[in-house]
Amino acid sequence: MTTALYLEHYLDSLEHLPIELQRNFTLLRDLDARAQNLMQTIDKYATEYLEGLAYPTNKSSSMSSDKKKELISNIQKMFNKSKEYGDDKVQLAIQTYELVDKHIRRLDNDLARFEAEIQEKAAASSSRSVEETPGNKSKNRSKKTKEKDKKRSRDSSEDESVAAKTKKKQKRGGSKAQTAKAAEVAIAAPLTHPSDVLDMPVDPNEPTYCLCHQVSYGEMIACEVPDCPIEWFHFACVNLTTKPKGKWYCPKCLEERKKK
Known part of the structure; x- marks a missing residue:
């Protein structure tokens, strides 16, 4: 549940809270007003009772015993009623507190x-x-590197095929200038010796290929078997100088095909 949903549900629960609080506070004010009126009446009766006791010899202001009992009874009733109002106020206050505490x-x-x-x-x-x-991450990087190697090998193979065609034309035409130009195209991507590669710093995450289990370098050729465990091979490691015509199979896959 998102923050917005929590807030929305909580605000929905608070929708009726102001009305309930207002009702409780109104009842509290009403009870308090009634209790105040009772206390004023009690004060009045108490004053009247005390004045009757202060002048017992004065016949004009003397108070009968029945009147005194009536005043005492009224005062007692008003005190009891005032106490009930006070208890109701306490209950309302507790109810209001619990209402807020629930939220x-x-x-x-x-x-x-x-x-x-x-x-x-x-x-x-x-x-x-x-x-x-x-x-x-290194596996992903290795996969990208492998794709780059395949593309580079395809490009070099295309260069070799162009160089081979150029050589055939040169033999037919007998032109030395064309022969030199074809030679330049053929050596445009020179082979890198394995010893040179071994002397270079190698990334430990770099994938390895070929029978020599080294990183990719120079001219490489791919085995035509889709499930070949090695897939890519250096020309020098499989005794190749140029890409052979047609399909090429690595020594291991070729041996497996002969067994079949």
């Missing part, structure tokens, strides 16, 4: 779930990055 707990749970999802995504991302190790 706070939900927010905490959503945050915990969101953090857990982020950690899971981070773990998945790290596992994918582990799969993309330097070894895998």
Whole structure:
């Protein structure tokens, strides 16, 4: 679940919260107003009762016992009613607190779930990055290098075929100038001696070929067998100076074909 969905769901749950809080606060104000009115009435009755007790000898202001009992009874009832209002206010306050606390707990749970999802995504991302190790990258690099070698070999083979055709024309025409030009085309891509390659620094990730298990260099030829385990060979390692006509098979594949 995305952050936007968490936020949307949480805002939906808060839609009725303001109305509920407003209702509770209105009830609290109403109960408080009633309790205040009762306290004022209690003060009035208490003053009247105390004045009757202050002048017991004054007949005009003397209070009968029934009147005193009535005042005491009214004061007691009002105190009990005021206490009920106070209890109702406490219950409303607790209800309001629990209402807000419920949404706070939900927010905490959503945050915990969101953090857990982020950690899971981070773990998945790290596992994918582990799969993309330097070894895998070197394999991809080796594959690209191999494709470049194939292309280079095809280009050199085309150059050799052009040189061979030029030589045939030179023999027929007997022109020395054409012979020299054909020779220049034929040696345009000179062979590199294996010892020169071995002396050069070699990348450990560079793929190896041929019977000599060395990196690609100079002129190379591919075996025509699709499942050949080596596939590419140096001319010098298979005793070739030029690309043969037709299909060419490496010594191992040729031996297997003869057995069949």
